[in-house]
Amino acid sequence: MDRDEIRVAVLRIEGTNCEDETVKAFRMLGVDAEAVHLKQFYSDMIKDSEARTIWDYSCIVFPGGFSAGDYVRAGAIFSARVKSLLRHDLEMFIREGYPVLGICNGFQVLVELGALPGFDEDRPIAEKPEMVLAINNSNRFECRHSYLKHENSGKCVFTRKYGREEIVVFPVAHAEGKVVFPIGREEEYLNTLEENDQIVFRYVDPDGNYSGYPWNPNGSYSNIAGICNVKGNVFGLMPHPERVVHPWQHADWTRVERKEGDGLRVFESVLEYLERF
Numbered sequence: 406m407d408r409d410e411i412r413v414a415v416l417r418i419e420g421t422n423c424e425d426e427t428v429k430a431f432r433m434l435g436v437d438a439e440a441v442h443l444k445q446f447y448s449d450m451i452k453d454s455e456a457r458t459i460w461d462y463s464c465i466v467f468p469g470g471f472s473a474g475d476y477v478r479a480g481a482i483f484s485a486r487v488k489s490l491l492r493h494d495l496e497m498f499i500r501e502g503y504p505v506l507g508i509c510n511g512f513q514v515l516v517e518l519g520a521l522p523g524f525d526e527d528r529p530i531a532e533k534p535e536m537v538l539a540i541n542n543s544n545r546f547e548c549r550h551s552y553l554k555h556e557n558s559g560k561c562v563f564t565r566k567y568g569r570e571e572i573v574v575f576p577v578a579h580a581e582g583k584v585v586f587p588i589g590r591e592e593e594y595l596n597t598l599e600e601n602d603q604i605v606f607r608y609v610d611p612d613g614n615y616s617g618y619p620w621n622p623n624g625s626y627s628n629i630a631g632i633c634n635v636k637g638n639v640f641g642l643m644p645h646p647e648r649v650v651h652p653w654q655h656a657d658w659t660r661v662e663r664k665e666g667d668g669l670r671v672f673e674s675v676l677e678y679l680e681r682f
């Protein structure tokens with residue numbers, strides 16, 4: 406599809422944030438993007454001009470935030486509402502290869518929904534969650550720039566413009582970001598993710614080594630910061646690429662020259678994928 410045919414929805418409910426930054430990142434690249442409220446889907450309470458279906462879009466983004474106040478668990482309520490309203494359509498959307506991104510709270514939503522780790526290509530939304538984004542080891546909100554190593558070999562449609570082993574800096578800001586796999590099956594999960602090329606970013610220190618706190622801000626298993634599903638079109642990550650699309654959004658911007666922020670290529674990558682769709 407041509408770039409001017411691409412439409413992106415950033416899905417929001419009460420408590421989501423960074424919708425505008427995410428919409429702007431796409432618009433900077435010449436694409437039609439809008440923040441759209443979940444209640445605009447399949448409701449008789451909405452004017453026709455505001456009513457939407459998933460098929461109005463070529464890419465869906467679950468943004469950051471504290472949806473529904475992070476009550477129950479971060480992402481649990483948003484994902485339950487998505488499940489009751491859009492499950493069937495979203496499953497078809499993913500199966501057909503359309504891209505879905507979850508940033509921070511959005512990653513939490515995709516995990517709660519059962520769309521990540523997404524091991525089964527035929528059933529892209531699992532019956533129940535298969536992993537958890539648990540409370541950080543520090544037991545508090547961690548907010549800082551984090552160093553990430555890009556470890557994907559080309560499967561993830563959102564990071565094809567990053568080199569393998571390239572180190573980038575995106576900010577993190579979360580209290581529930583620790584990747585936890587079912588107890589006793591951690592190695593098995595990790596091996597499957599690695600074999601399938603589903604690991605996308607890992608937390609590292611400034612020298613590129615896997616390190617503990619504060620470089621791994623939450624205690625995530627195997628330093629995992631972001632993963633994609635087995636098909637590569639659903640991607641979730643705790644750090645926020647939409648908060649570093651301009652050079653001056655980097656903490657060292659007065660000392661290091663860049664032509665764009667490190668996060669912009671997440672959006673560019675998926676647009677290139679859609680242009681070949």
Ligand SMILES: NC(=O)CC[C@H](N)C(=O)O
Binds near residue numbers: 469
């Ligand atoms: N920045 C965000 O998306 C916040 C993430 C999340 N609700 C948390 O604190 O864990």
